[in-house]
Amino acid sequence: xxxxxxxxxxxxxxxxxxxxxxxxxxxxxxxxxxxxxxxxxxxxxxxxxxxxxxxxxxxxxxxxxxxxxxxxxxxxxxxxxxxxxxxxxxxxxxxxxxxxxxxxxxxxxxxxxxxxxxxxxxxxxxxxxxxxxxxxxxxxxxxxxxxxxxxxxxxxxxxxxxxxxxxxxxxxxxxxxxxxxxxxxxxxxxxxxxxxxxxxxxxxxxxxxxxxxxxxxxxxxxxxxxxxxxxxxxxxxxxxxxxxxxxxxxxxxxxxxxxxxxxxxxxxxxxxxxxxxxxxxxxxxxxxxxxxxxxxxxxxxxxxxxxxxxxxxxxxxxxxxxxxxxxxxxxxxxxxxxxxxxxxxxxxxxxxxxxxxxxxxxxxxxxxxxxxxxxxxxxxxxxxxxxxxxxxxxxxxxxxxxxxxxxxxxxxxx
Ligand code: TTP
Ligand code: MG
Numbered sequence: 001x002x003x004x005x006x007x008x009x010x011x012x013x014x015x016x017x018x019x020x021x022x023x024x025x026x027x028x029x030x031x032x033x034x035x036x037x038x039x040x041x042x043x044x045x046x047x048x049x050x051x052x053x054x055x056x057x058x059x060x061x062x063x064x065x066x067x068x069x070x071x072x073x074x075x076x077x078x079x080x081x082x083x084x085x086x087x088x089x090x091x092x093x094x095x096x097x098x099x100x101x102x103x104x105x106x107x108x109x110x111x112x113x114x115x116x117x118x119x120x121x122x123x124x125x126x127x128x129x130x131x132x133x134x135x136x137x138x139x140x141x142x143x144x145x146x147x148x149x150x151x152x153x154x155x156x157x158x159x160x161x162x163x164x165x166x167x168x169x170x171x172x173x174x175x176x177x178x179x180x181x182x183x184x185x186x187x188x189x190x191x192x193x194x195x196x197x198x199x200x201x202x203x204x205x206x207x208x209x210x211x212x213x214x215x216x217x218x219x220x221x222x223x224x225x226x227x228x229x230x231x232x233x234x235x236x237x238x239x240x241x242x243x244x245x246x247x248x249x250x251x252x253x254x255x256x257x258x259x260x261x262x263x264x265x266x267x268x269x270x271x272x273x274x275x276x277x278x279x280x281x282x283x284x285x286x287x288x289x290x291x292x293x294x295x296x297x298x299x300x301x302x303x304x305x306x307x308x309x310x311x312x313x314x315x316x317x318x319x320x321x322x323x324x325x326x327x328x329x330x331x332x333x334x335x336x337x338x339x340x341x342x343x344x345x346x347x348x349x350x351x352x353x354x355x356x357x358x359x360x361x362x363x364x365x366x367x368x369x370x371x372x373x374x375x376x377x378x379x380x381x382x383x384x385x386x387x388x389x390x391x392x393x394x395x396x397x398x399x400x401x402x403x404x405x406x407x408x409x410x411x412x413x414x
Pocket of ligand 2 (some may be wrong): 183
């Protein structure tokens with residue numbers, strides 16, 4: 001599996017997005033040719049429902065032309081806010097499948113799911129699950145293409161539209177691309193396609209057979225680029241959004257704090273909440289950010305990478321405590337927050353942990369299970385007892401954990 005799929009790249013793209021949303025919200029439009037665009041004859045069609053497409057209409061066609069080709073089509077004006085809302089839902093679903101999601105437009109994204117087989121099964125199963133999750137949440141169909149590169153994944157998602165699922169194993173990519181038209185080459189537009197045709201190159205297989213040197217001679221750098229694509233090669237990585245995902249926990253406090261020991265009580269709780277969520281998603285975090293908000297509402301943040309990626313509260317807390325020393329403000333603070341960033345898949349080798357005795361990870365996952373079965377107040381740490389030393393919930397004292405995992409937790413007020 002790993003040999004044939006060194007990378008698993010998913011491209012997911014909603015079918016006839018704006019039109020499908022209108023058909024969802026207005027059931028009388030279902031099964032009918034629908035054009036999204038201005039009511040006037042000026043302007044262009046934004047998209048066409050699949051019922052309208054056989055008439056040769058689609059995105060960017062002047063409205064007048066589209067009406068001539070498909071007079072029975074129902075013209076619907078766009079509602080961008082609604083599309084935006086559904087887009088956010090879809091992107092959130094993608095984020096449940098991968099920490100590396102690159103949104104390309106409102107209805108389209110790349111997901112890097114390399115190494116995620118042990119969470120979601122083989123690539124076809126991943127695709128099925130993504131489609132199912134989007135359908136359940138929105139009532140809409142999405143087409144999914146999966147291969148080893150962004151380029152092949154994107155061609156694959158378009159290949160099987162609508163409601164498609166096309167999986168192209170990387171070792172079959174060159175053969176799979178070969179019969180496709182050169183217009184499917186990424187970057188081959190209105191100017192380039194005729195030039196390729198003039199060279200007798202009609203399919204991607206023709207480009208592959210022509211060879212890199214010939215492509216270079218006739219088309220320069222662009223030619224080499226097309227040759228690389230014909231080989232299924234594409235060095236582009238899935239770029240996480242600029243605001244890369246993080247998992248955080250911020251609490252505005254009922255009483256302001258300034259004593260580091262008091263702040264640490266809140267950091268410890270935040271670390272546990274965050275670690276539980278990181279583990280629930282089978283992630284590890286590469287770094288930790290601590291936020292403090294002063295009573296003047298000034299927000300201060302410090303962040304740092306962990307010595308190695310982790311998913312335990314103890315690792316998060318340790319780094320958070322170090323960060324705490326780097327704040328030059330003495331408080332008081334009205335909010336203490338923490339976030340885990342640089343999220344990535346937890347890889348299989350963490351199973352090694354099973355052979356280490358009494359490691360924090362095993363203790364914490366045991367707590368996850370207890371909480372799942374018996375509820376949040378089942379277990380708590382001694383450090384989370386309130387200042388008077390009383391247990392505020394009917395919790396079990398977990399002080400032993402700190403002995404077993406060799407970690408010291410600052411006691412409040414000492
Ligand atoms: P696309 O994903 O390109 O098209 P689509 O989702 O309508 O259809 P397909 O099944 O082929 O993916 O674009 C997504 C939405 O973006 C589309 O519904 C409308 C909008 N759009 C425009 O406004 N102008 C355009 O030129 C294109 C291509 C799309
Ligand atoms: Mg689409």
